[in-house]
Amino acid sequence: MNIHEYQAKEIFRQHGIPVPPGEVATTAEQAEKIAAKLGTKVVVKAQVHAGGRGKAGGVKLAATPAQAREVASEILGMQIKGLTVARVLVTPAEEIEHEAYVGAIVDRASGTVVLMASPEGGIDIEEVAAKTPELIFREHVDPRYGLLPHQASRLAHKLYPGDPGRARQAADIIRKLYASMVDAGASLIEINPLITTPSGELRAIDAKINIDDNELSRREEISALRDIESEAPAEVEARSKGLTYIKLEGNVGCCVNGAGLAMATMDLVKHYGGEPANFLDIGGSSSPEKVVTALRIIMADPAVKSILFNIFGGITRCDDVANGIVEASKGIELKVPITIRLTGTNEQQAVRILEGAGFSAMTDMDEAVRKAVELAGN
Ligand code: GDP
Ligand code: MN
Secondary structure, eight states: OBOOHHHHHHHHHHTTOOOOOOEEESSHHHHHHHHHHHTSOEEEEEOOSOSOTTTTTOEEEESSHHHHHHHHHHHTTOEETTEEOOOEEEEEOOOOSEEEEEEEEEETTTTEEEEEEESOOSSOHHHHHHHOGGGOEEEEEOTTTOSOHHHHHHHHHHHSTTOHHHHHHHHHHHHHHHHHHHHHTEEEEEEEEEEEOTTSOEEEOOOEEEEOGGGTTTOHHHHTTOOGGGSOHHHHHHHHTTOEEEEOSSSEEEEESSHHHHHHHHHHHHHTTOOBSEEEEOOSSOOHHHHHHHHHHHHTOTTOOEEEEEEEESSSOHHHHHHHHHHHHHHSOOOSOEEEEEEETTHHHHHHHHHHTTOOEEOOHHHHHHHHHHHTTO
C-alpha cells in the first residue's frame, strides 16, 4: 500500500527525523489560509501515489498566500500519471544548497533490508543507478542485530565526505529512517531529496513509504492510512472482490487463476508478439461472481481489444468459470472477442456450458494465446 507524502512525513516526525511543518488542503482557499498562517514562501505539493510530481507540474513555489491559492487551484484536479489530485500539502519553501538521497528497501536477493544513500539526490534514484552507479552506497542490515551504529555512520561519511557536521546529522537520520521502516512495516522508504540548508542543516523535504500489505491486517493504525479515493478504482474494486488486478499498457486482457499461471500467460502473450493489458489473478477458489467482476473490470479498460481466459482447474473449477463467463455475457455487452482455454477439474462440464451459450473453448495454452494476440490485431 502506498501512503501520501504528508502521512509519511508524520511518521518521520514521530521518529525525530527533521521535517518542515505543513498542512493539507483540499481547496485553494484552504491552501491560502495555511500559507498565511505559515507566514513564509511556501511550496504547494500534489498528494498522489505517483513519483515525479515535480516534473509533472505537481510541485510549485508560491511567494504569497494569494499565489499559494492560485497554484493550488492549478494543481488540485490535475492528473498525474492517470491519478486525479484531490489534496495538496502546503509547506514552507526551504532554501536548498544540496540534495541527497537516502532510502531503504527489502532486498529479496539477500533477504535483508538494504539501506542506500547517494549524494546525487532530487532525481530518480533509478536514473542515478543507470548513469552513475558508483554514486550509490549500500549497507545490508542483518535482521538479527538491526542497523548497527557503525553502518549508519559509514553511509553518512560516504554521503558527506570531509564534513563531519553533516555526516553526524545524516547518521542520526539514517538510524531513524530504519526505525521508521521497521515500525511502519514498510517494504520501501525514501527521503528524496534530503536537503542541506545554507546554514548546514539537513532536512527531509520529500517522503515516500510503501507499506507491506501483509502488515495491514495486523495493524489498524497503519491500515487507517489507506486513501482509497486516490487509488486506481479498478484495482480497489478487484481487491474488494478478492481478485488481484494490476493494469498494464497492452491490449490483450488476461483473466487467469493463480499468480504463477498469470505470469506465464503474460510471458506467452509477449512471446507471440502481443502486450498484456493487465495482470489478473482470480485466485484459487473461484466463484461465478468473481469471474463476472473480473470480466467487467477488464472490459471497462478501453485499451483492451481481445480477452484471454487461461484457467488451470485444480481447486478452481472450470464449470464455475464457465458459468461466470456465461452470466457476465448476459449482464454486460462483450465488445471484444473472448478466447477461452481451460483444462482440469470439471473441464467437460465447462465445455458443455460454454458451447450451450455459443462460446468455444480450447485446451492448448499456446494455441489460445496465439489466437488472443491475433484477435487483438497484433
Ligand atoms: P517529487 O518530484 O514527486 O519527487 O517531489 P519532491 O518533493 O521531491 O520535489 C521535487 C523537487 O522540487 C525537489 O527535488 C526540489 O528540487 C524541488 N522542491 C521541493 N520542495 C522545495 C522547497 O521547499 N524549496 C525549493 N527551493 N525547492 C523545492
Ligand atoms: Mn522526491
